[in-house]
Amino acid sequence: MAGGWLNGVKRDFTSEEALKEYFFFLADDALMLGQQLSKWCSKGPVLEQDIAIINTSLDHIGRARLLYQELAKMEGGAVTEDTLAYFRDHLKFRNALLLEQPNGHWGDTIARSFFFDTFNFYLFDKLRSCSNKTLAGVAEKALKEVSYQAQWSAEWVIRLGDGTDESHHKMQESINRLWMWSGELFEAHPMFDMLDDSFVRFESLREVWLHKTGEVLKEATLVIPSPELWMQTGGRYGIHTSELGFILAEMQSLARTHPEATW
Amino acid sequence: MGTNVSLEDKFQSYVDAEKKVEPKNWMPEKYRRTLIRQISQHAHSEIIGMQPEANWITRAPSLRAKLILLAKVQDEAGHGLYLYSSAETLGEPRDKMIADLQSGKAKYSSIFNYPTPSWADMGTIGWLVDGAAIQNQVMLTRTSYGPYARAMVKICKEESFHQRQGYEVVMKLTQGTPEQIEMAQESLNRWWWPSLMMFGPSDDNSPNSEQSMLWKIKRKSNDTLRQEFVDKTVPQAEYLGLTIPDKDLVWNESRGHYDFGDINWDEFYQVVKGNGPCNKERIAHHVKAHEDGAWVREAANAFAEKQAKRKNKEASAA
Numbered sequence: 001m002a003g004g005w006l007n008g009v010k011r012d013f014t015s016e017e018a019l020k021e022y023f024f025f026l027a028d029d030a031l032m033l034g035q036q037l038s039k040w041c042s043k044g045p046v047l048e049q050d051i052a053i054i055n056t057s058l059d060h061i062g063r064a065r066l067l068y069q070e071l072a073k074m075e076g077g078a079v080t081e082d083t084l085a086y087f088r089d090h091l092k093f094r095n096a097l098l099l100e101q102p103n104g105h106w107g108d109t110i111a112r113s114f115f116f117d118t119f120n121f122y123l124f125d126k127l128r129s130c131s132n133k134t135l136a137g138v139a140e141k142a143l144k145e146v147s148y149q150a151q152w153s154a155e156w157v158i159r160l161g162d163g164t165d166e167s168h169h170k171m172q173e174s175i176n177r178l179w180m181w182s183g184e185l186f187e188a189h190p191m192f193d194m195l196d197d198s199f200v201r202f203e204s205l206r207e208v209w210l211h212k213t214g215e216v217l218k219e220a221t222l223v224i225p226s227p228e229l230w231m232q233t234g235g236r237y238g239i240h241t242s243e244l245g246f247i248l249a250e251m252q253s254l255a256r257t258h259p260e261a262t263w
Numbered sequence: 264m265g266t267n268v269s270l271e272d273k274f275q276s277y278v279d280a281e282k283k284v285e286p287k288n289w290m291p292e293k294y295r296r297t298l299i300r301q302i303s304q305h306a307h308s309e310i311i312g313m314q315p316e317a318n319w320i321t322r323a324p325s326l327r328a329k330l331i332l333l334a335k336v337q338d339e340a341g342h343g344l345y346l347y348s349s350a351e352t353l354g355e356p357r358d359k360m361i362a363d364l365q366s367g368k369a370k371y372s373s374i375f376n377y378p379t380p381s382w383a384d385m386g387t388i389g390w391l392v393d394g395a396a397i398q399n400q401v402m403l404t405r406t407s408y409g410p411y412a413r414a415m416v417k418i419c420k421e422e423s424f425h426q427r428q429g430y431e432v433v434m435k436l437t438q439g440t441p442e443q444i445e446m447a448q449e450s451l452n453r454w455w456w457p458s459l460m461m462f463g464p465s466d467d468n469s470p471n472s473e474q475s476m477l478w479k480i481k482r483k484s485n486d487t488l489r490q491e492f493v494d495k496t497v498p499q500a501e502y503l504g505l506t507i508p509d510k511d512l513v514w515n516e517s518r519g520h521y522d523f524g525d526i527n528w529d530e531f532y533q534v535v536k537g538n539g540p541c542n543k544e545r546i547a548h549h550v551k552a553h554e555d556g557a558w559v560r561e562a563a564n565a566f567a568e569k570q571a572k573r574k575n576k577e578a579s580a581a
Contacts, residue, residue, distance in 0.1 A: 038320045038321060038333060044556065051536055058330060058334060062547075064326065106556065107572055159566040263382075263435055
């Protein structure tokens with residue numbers, strides 16, 4: 001047994017529970033970011049970027065589906081990918097708080113994606129050799145997508161940071177504003193000691209992430225916030241910001257109005 | 264003057280011989296203007312048409328439905344881009360086309376000035392609106408201007424896919440709960456007549472049609488296309504168990520076509536003039552996105568210039 005958090009309560013975990021939690025972290029991150037990015041549809045700064053951001057949203061939601069499908073198998077019974085997405089409440093969601101932060105302006109969206117995409121790239125690169133075949137398969141399939149996403153958001157950070165005075169200022173503000181949500185991605189979770197070492201420990205990615213984001217921010221002529229600054233936490237335990245309630249209210253409204261329906 | 268006439272005659276016989284006009288060929292100025300108007304209008308329709316569907320992406324009731332809708336709207340953005348490029352081959356810059364859309368000088372399909380209050384509209388739009396668009400676009404794959412005809416071949420393939428997906432959404436509703444069936448019927452009630460209006464004014468009131476037919480830009484009249492659409496769609500509605508909201512709709516054995524009721528042309532012209540329920544909202548949305556993105560586009564341009572200068576510097580240093 002190893003300790004962890006379930007719905008805000010600290011308790012011991014079996015390895016099966018720890019495995020599910022691992023999947024929920026990844027699936028909920030993907031769904032949340034996909035949902036947030038999809039709100040840019042028809043609102044992008046230029047048509048080509050509308051297409052790019054919709055494509056990215058598609059990738060994230062597609063990946064979330066694969067992970068939820070596997071979770072549904074583990075849960076058994078009447079659980080499906082859709083009951084997991086549409087009929088869980090905020091306490092059951094495990095996404096990092098970063099991903100429920102509002103879209104804001106283009107720079108805010110880019111900063112959020114940049115922090116997450118960089119993390120995601122290192123994560124999925126390593127997960128390709130995970131002992132869990134489903135996860136390894138998802139990682140293999142996802143790597144091309146997440147590489148492209150990490151490149152896309154880093155390029156925008158550089159373009160905006162080293163663009164005009166206005167964009168430089170805006171991008172710096174976005175980086176500063178979202179920084180305190182980045183640390184949660186690298187939290188250590190003792191429950192994952194129940195899983196073998198091929199399940200990447202998130203804390204192990206912190207150094208390489210700091211190095212990479214530092215490089216990109218430097219090229220973008222932006223100031224790197226201190227990694228020692230206070231970081232927010234809670235999402236992995238089911239304790240979220242107020243934003244999540246609105247995201248779920250919107251996303252789940254139709255499905256929950258017609259719980260008997262299939263679509 | 265004499266040379267002009269002979270050039271125009273030559274052009275007409277070229278088109279009559281079913282040869283494709285390419286960007287480098289001589290063409291009458293009015294042919295060029297007509298095409299720019301039509302292609303840019305088509306591009307604007309794809310772009311404005313993203314809005315009523317984007318409206319439901321965040322609320323799509325299943326993850327599969329969300330993915331399908333996202334992919335569809337992405338296709339539309341792609342079609343818009345493709346068509347803008349096609350119009351640019353005629354010498355019209357994209358910035359100018361966008362400015363004309365935002366000022367109201369350029370039009371887009373009036374159907375997108377109707378709201379989408381119901382999820383069922385995501386099905387009905389695919390089924391009827393994309394269905395009507397295909398009717399028109401299949402004809403345009405044979406249009407006389409080469410780049411437009413080729414764009415249409417690609418676009419038609421994706422549009423017929425959208426139509427099948429839309430029909431599937433409606434079918435799932437009609438096989439569902441009583442509330443879902445009601446949703447599907449209510450949506451059809453709202454979209455049926457505006458869909459028939461998509462083909463434009465009746466033939467005796469269509470000022471641009473005759474010349475366009477002569478130049479083989481257009482190959483079938485508005486009324487012919489509308490009739491084909493009705494004939495095709497009625498059995499589809501019957502199969503779904505839905506009722507088309509037209510009490511005059513009846514099979515006419517002697518014509519071999521369905522007869523249908525009178526279209527409310529007052530409504531059509533009012534919506535075209537800007538008085539539909541969403542005309543102002545659609546343009547305001549487009550303008551806001553464009554203005555909100557101005558600093559981003561400026562930054563991208565500034566960065567590209569800096570990059571080019573750095574490259575030049577490197578090159579001259581080497």
